[in-house]
Amino acid sequence: MDRYVHSLRSMLLISGLLLGAGSPAIAASFDCQKASTAVEKAICASPELSGLDSALGDYYSQAMAKLAPEPREALRSDQRAWLQTRNACAADPTQLAGCLQPLLSQRVLEVGKQVRLDTVALDALIASIPYHPAEAAQGLRGYPNNGLAAAWLVYLSRFEPNSGVTQKEAEESRRVAIKALSDDSFSLSVYTDTEKDASVSRARVDLTLLRMLIERSEYEPYDSQRAYVHCFVFSRQGKDAFATFGPLYGSTRDSGAPICSPEGNLFEQGPWQQLARGFDKVLEAASENSGTIRFASYAGWRLMLLEATVAPRDFLTAADKQAADPEQVIRDWTDDKTWPQKQRQQVLAAVEPARRATSTWLQRARGLSAGEAQQAAREIVRQWLNDRLDFIGENNEG
Template sequence: MKKTVVAAFVIGLAAPALAQSGASFDCAKASTAIERTICARPGLAKADREMADLYAALAAKLSGPAKEHLVKDQLSWIAARNKACTGGAEEVARCLKDHYNSRATTLKVLGQGTYPFISEQTLLKDGKVGKVTYSIDASWPRFDGTTADFSRLNNEFAQRTRKAADDVVPDREAGANAPFDQDWAYDQSFTLQRPSVDAVAVAISYYGFAGGAHGFAGTSAYLVDLRTGKAVSPEGVFAKGDAWLKTLVSLVGADLKKQFDDGKPGFDEALEPANLAKLLREGDHYYYRQDKLELIFDAYVVGPYVSGPFTVEIPYSTLKPLFAPDGPLGSLR
C-alpha cells in the first residue's frame, strides 16, 4: 500500500465513527492478504473496527502537534503490521490478533488525560543462517514529549530490544552446526497504563527461542515520571523510610504463600523476609495499573520454570498512604 493511500486511510479514520459492524474498510475492495484475512474472520474484523473507532475518538480530541504525532504513529503502526503479519493464513491471523490487541490497549491509554506523545517503535527482521531460520517482531515505546529529556530512557528501551533480538540471530558457525532445521524467534510487545497525571507505566513482555530445551520469556516494568523523563525506582514512588517495604513484604509474602499452598510450586526461600525485601527493591517487577499495583515475577524468580510467572495485585486503596507526596503517584494520596 502506497504511503499516500495509507495516509488518506488514517486521516479518514479521524472522522466521527459511525455505528457499523465488520471491518473499518470496505471488504468488497479488499486487495491484500491482510485485508482478506481480516474480512474472512469476524473476530479480526471486529478488532479492526474497534481499533479504528478508538483511533477516531482520540484523533477527534486532539489538535496541532498532538494530532500530527498521533497520525504519524498510526501510519507507522499500519506499516509495521503489514510487514510483520506474513506467512500462511493461520500465521497472519495470529499475528493480526496480537497486533490489534496491543494497539487497542495503547490507544485507550493515550486517550487518558493529556496526550503523552508516546510512539511505537518496531524492529522487524527475518532470515536464515545455515539450518536456522530466524524471525524478529519486536516493539517498544518511545517518549517524544517535551516535558522532560527522555533521551536516556528511550536509548535504554532501544538498546535492550536490539540486544535481545541479536541473541536469536545465529552466527555462521552456530547456524551450520545446528543438529537439524530450527526456527528461532524473538517477539516483544508492550502495554501502557496511566496511573496518575504525572506518570506512565510501561510493561514490556517478550518471548524468544534460540535453541535448547525451551524458550525464554518475561516482563520488565517501568514507571516513567513525565516531569523528569526518568524511570522511577520503588524508593522514588513511596515515602522515605521502610514502612512501604515492610508492608509489601507482608502482603506479597502472604499472597505468594497462598499460591504455593494452592498447588503452584514455588521456592520457599523466596518467602524469607530478607530475600523478599531484596527482591522488592527491584523496580522492574512493579507494573502500576490504573487502579492497582501488579507485581510480576518471571519464571525462576520465586518459582520453577514449570510454574511460569507469578503475579500479586495490591489495590491502591491499600498503598495510597505510603506514596511520597511529591512522587509520581503523589496525586493519588
C-alpha cells in the first residue's frame, strides 16, 4: 500500500465500480424502485454510481459485523456524516453525477480498507478500467510481480487502446502472468491448450489468461470479503466473455467459475422464485445421480442468468422450431414419483407471470421495445426451463 500513497488522491477520483463493476442502476444497495430523492434517482440511473453504492453497502455491512463496539459506533457516525455530504450534491442538479462519483469512490476505499486492507487498492484500479484505462494501467504497473495485475495489463493492451499498454509490455506481462500459474499445472495447461488452438481467437486467449488469474485471487465464492471487480468484462466483451468465463472443467472446479451475479432483481421476483421452487426437489434428486459434472451445469445456469440481464438482446434470435416446448414436456410428464404433479403445476402456473415480469424488467432496465422485450422474455424463460429439463432427463434414474 505504501507505494501507492503518492497516487492515492488520483486513484480515489478514478476508482470505478467495486462489487460487480459495470452493474446496472438497480444494483444499488437500496431498492431503486423506491428511490425518492434526487440523489437516489441519480445513483439508480447510472451503472457506475449504482455499482459504487452497492460496493459501499457491502463493505459497510462487513465492517460493521467485524469491528468492536467503539470503532463500529465511530464508523456509523462517520457514515451518517458522509451521507449528509453526499446528499448535499443535490444542490446543483446539473453536476449531480460529477459530485457523487468521487465521493462514492473515496468512501468505498475508506470503508473497504477496514475489511480488505491488502487488496482494496488493487481492486479499485481494476474496477476503474472501463472509465480511466490509462490511469488504471499506470497503477497496475506498480505491481510488477503480481500475476493478476499482469493479466489485466494484457487485457488492457488487447481491449483498451487508449490505455497506453504496448504490445511489447503486454507480452512481458503475459510472461509474468503465466509464471504465476506455474504452480497449478492444470490451470496452466488449460491456458496453454487454448493458446495453441488455432480456432480460438486471440481475444478469447487473453480472456482465458485473465480468468485463470482471477480464479487464483481469492475472490468470490471463496472469499466473501473480496467482491468481484471484473464484471464489466461481460458487458464490454460480450459473447467472448460469456464463452470464456463459464463451464470449463466438468468438475468441482466449475463451482469457482468467476461468473458475476445477475444484474438487478429480475430473478428475485415472485414468478421466478416460484419457478425455482417448483424444480427444487426434482433437481436435488437428479443432482445426486450426476456426479461432479453437475457443477458445470450449475455454472452454465448462472451464466445464463447473467447474460439475460447484461445482454438480453442475445436472446432475440428465434428459437429452434424443432426444439421441444418445455411447457408441453412438463404437461406430458407422468412420473409423479420423481416430480410430483403439484410441483409441476406450480411451475406451469408461474411460466406466464415470469414472462411478463421479464418483459417489463427488460423494457424498464434495458430499454428494449415492447416487442423486443416480449420476444427476449419468451426465449429467456424457454432456455431456463429447458436447461433444467435436460439436466433432469440426463440424470433421472427413474
